[in-house]
Amino acid sequence: MAELELDALTKVFQDGDDEVVAVDDVSVEIDDGEFLVVVGPSGCGKSTTLRMVAGLESVTSGRIRLGDRIINEERPQNRDIAMVFQSYALYPHMTVRENMSFGLEESTEMPDDEVRERVEDTAGLMGIEGLLDRRPTELSGGQQQRVALGRAIVRDPEVFLMDEPLSNLDAKLRSQMRTELQRLQEDLGVTTMYVTHDQTEAMTMGDRIAILDGGRLQQVATPLECYHEPANQFVAGFVGEPSMNFFEMRYEEGRLVGDAFEYPLPAEIDEAVAGATDVVLGIRPEAVELVGERDGGHDFPVVVDVVEPMGNENTVYLEFEDTAETLVATTDGMLRITEDERVTARIPEDAIHVFDGTTGEALHNRTVVDEEVASVPTE
Amino acid sequence: MADAEEDASALSSVDLSRVALYGALLAVMAAILTPIEAGLVTSFKTSPGGVSSTLPFAPPTPEFFTLSKWSAALNALGRGMVNSALYAIPATVISAFLGSLAAYGLTQAQWKPRYKAPLLALVVAGIFIPYQAVLVPLSRFWAVYAPLDEWLSFLWALGINDDYVGILELLITHVAYGVPICTVLFRSYYKNMSIEMVESARLDGASLRRVYRRIILPLSTPMFAVVLIYQFTQIWNDLLFALVLVSTESSPAAPVTLILAGLGQSQEGVDFPLRMAGAFIAALPTLAVYVMFGEEFAEGVAS
Known part of the structure; x- marks a missing residue:
């Protein structure tokens, strides 16, 4: 060996x-x-x-x-x-x-x-x-x-x-x-x-x-x-099933502007991204949250296109209105959700990834804070 | 009730095309078997009486029946059978083995395709050289450039008839002439073999030679059957090289084909029964080889 x-x-x-x-x-x-x-x-x-x-x-x-x-x-x-x-x-x-x-x-x-x-x-x-x-x-x-x-x-x-x-x-x-x-x-x-x-x-x-x-x-x-x-x-898209959502965006002073939506950036991410013009916003399907009501700039109105029930979870394909862009979200399997339903999707700022639009290099990755990683409870 | 219906439907399914097919097959079979049958019955007839007084395809009547033609043919050909076997068997085995080795080198061994291609082209070209084109160079080669006769003089001193140099020359000539076709046959077989299996054997610690010995060779049996049958038939039946290298049927080293060519020919006329019996005896070894390797042959041809 x-x-x-x-x-x-x-x-x-x-x-x-x-x-x-x-x-x-x-x-x-x-x-x-x-x-x-x-x-x-x-x-x-x-x-x-x-x-x-x-x-x-x-x-x-x-x-x-x-x-x-x-x-x-x-x-x-x-x-x-x-x-x-x-x-x-x-x-x-x-x-x-x-x-x-x-x-x-x-x-x-x-x-x-x-x-x-x-x-x-x-x-x-x-x-x-x-x-x-x-x-x-x-x-x-x-x-x-x-x-x-x-x-x-x-x-x-x-x-x-x-x-x-x-x-x-x-x-x-x-x-x-x-x-x-x-x-x-x-x-x-x-x-x-x-x-x-x-x-x-x-x-x-x-x-x-x-x-x-x-x-x-x-x-x-x-x-x-x-x-x-x-x-x-490439790595972000290759690892994980379903794949990470990607949106091609333009960086403008404190926010990202895309065809489907605009995304305001918090200060620390803004700092990491500043200097780039074309960027790609990434968000893992399980990080997308479906919320009841719009509350702030990270919530977007979407229409449910397709629901794939897996039993333990649902894979939901959400469409931004008036665009062809799709956002994939995985939700709890017990959540009742039907096609054509209008819902609000939240893309939490602490879960986003930002990549350089030309080189594909990661400019910002989500922060995994220790408290989020739970351990198995022991006696 | 139901049976009767089935019978009826079975009858109606006997269509005309099927009848025509079997008819045609029977006709082809007859065309192939008739000459053989005619030869066989003729060989048991007396000559010239039996041949002239019975129909060619009809068996001999008791008064014209004889086994003497077979015993005469056996006497005449016995020496030739032994001589033919002396070079046909080793030449078949050696050319098949060399062909297999060459094909292994051309397929599974790792070297540049750029160098493999011209070599393969040469081998393929070797298949298409007609026998007639090499007859003169061949006799000159054995007479002038490789005078085996002189080199082996110690053997003749031991009391072996020096005509037997012809057998050795035939052996080597047939090996040289057979290697290209054997190589091409084995090559197509080896190309279809799993490359990963050979790679796996290499990684298992086997050298190129060991891979051949333990993996390739045992898996080549079906192709060896094809090549052995083909080569043996070719070499055994060859008359041209025998004529050039041994030349006379009276030689103690004369192959069976050479003796058969003159069998039953005399000034009184052709002894057909004797010729037929001789032809069957001379063909027996090739039939035996087919029977021996028949199963593997079918497998090899199918692959």
């Missing part, structure tokens, strides 16, 4: 005469035993980054350090890294036992009976001891997934790499495996780099998440930091 460091990692693909920069100057340090989730939309370079760490893709520039070795030029088989693929990539002509033994046989001098013991222990850990003599084609998707994980775990490598390992599972199994994988990783304490496009997986599984877009690293932070203090508009 070791820490993994990517230092200014860059990958340029040649496409005929064109150069395509897939990964652009990515630097991130993953501590020993840490679970880092790399997340981003498809084509953002996350898989390429992972493949460079695995040695399946050459590094254009930058360094990959594992423990105290630089592994840029190391062959994949010498890196002591195990990878779980989206397609599981099991060897179809081998039984589960042979699939799991393969890595130990190839990468170590371990005697046969020890290999057998290790494989059986790991199979027990994964709950697949009954499947050891079956072939992959005889297994369900979930079982294949377990075998693929077991095959990685049994080798006890320095680093786990996982490339969207759960995306071929159905929703129920996926959330089950999410929890299980997290527990396993914690028990084993192996440094893990996990790639996904699913922000829920990123939020729930990672110790920290690294968000990539267009090959560039946008932010590396804990899930809650990314959620509450996004470095830029």
